[in-house]
Amino acid sequence: MSWTDERVETLKRMWGEGQSASTIAKELGGVTRNAVIGKVHRLGLSNRNQGAAVPEAAPAAKAGAPSRPSVPATVPEFEEPATRSAEPPRTALKKIIPAGQPLPPQPSANEISEEALEKVRAVEKGAARLDLMELTERTCKWPIGDPATPAFWFCGLPVQQGKPYCEAHVSVAFQPANSRRDRRR
DNA sequence: CCCTGATTCGC
DNA sequence: GCGAATCAGG
Numbered sequence: 001m002s003w004t005d006e007r008v009e010t011l012k013r014m015w016g017e018g019q020s021a022s023t024i025a026k027e028l029g030g031v032t033r034n035a036v037i038g039k040v041h042r043l044g045l046s047n048r049n050q051g052a053a054v055p056e057a058a059p060a061a062k063a064g065a066p067s068r069p070s071v072p073a074t075v076p077e078f079e080e081p082a083t084r085s086a087e088p089p090r091t092a093l094k095k096i097i098p099a100g101q102p103l104p105p106q107p108s109a110n111e112i113s114e115e116a117l118e119k120v121r122a123v124e125k126g127a128a129r130l131d132l133m134e135l136t137e138r139t140c141k142w143p144i145g146d147p148a149t150p151a152f153w154f155c156g157l158p159v160q161q162g163k164p165y166c167e168a169h170v171s172v173a174f175q176p177a178n179s180r181r182d183r184r185r
Numbered sequence: 186c187c188c189t190g191a192t193t194c195g196c
Numbered sequence: 197g198c199g200a201a202t203c204a205g206g
Contacts, residue, residue: 003198021190035199037190042197046191133206136187 001030003039015040116171123168128156140166142173 001007007028014024021040022033040046124144130153135141140155141164157166165173 038199138187
């Protein structure tokens with residue numbers, strides 16, 4: 001695969017949207033996230049953040065391969081804001097959750113088999129208890145606890161292939177239509 | 186362990 | 197220019 005105009009444009013757009021390199025790579029196909037990152041740098045749009053000019057004294061010397069003349073490069077000068085009455089709103093860029101799926105709906109334990117519920121309980125005791133930041137495409141995204149309290153985490157167990165949840169949570173999240181079908185009243 | 190972007194350097 | 201390997205961090 002090569003970087004056609006179209007592909008570059010997609011790259012620019014997605015990178016601008018804050019998508020991760022790996023996500024972009026998947027979207028484009030035929031390239032790895034490394035390729036995407038490399039291209040991003042070559043295009044000169046590496047810094048999604050514009051204002052962070054860190055002086056950064058060269059840490060130098062790694063044992064293996066210091067062959068860089070280490071050019072300070074052009075550090076764009078930045079001005080100290082004269083007025084600072086209040087904290088800047090620090091309105092961040094919209095961030096997009098890396099994990100593919102949106103957060104799951106809370107379980108409504110209506111027509112779920114006792115067996116499945118039991119399993120879930122057992123699983124939740126041994127869950128990985130992951131933080132939001134730690135969720136990936138392969139970690140169960142089932143929320144446990146009250147999001148408003150500190151005692152809130154995500155299951156985090158290995159997901160079932162292609163699903164956002166682990167096996168136990170898949171079984172309560174995706175009920176077969178037949179089981180809830182023909183519930184007459 | 187999974188992920189993220191950053192950097193280097195042979196091609 | 198390209199991107200795998202590697203680095204550094206979460």
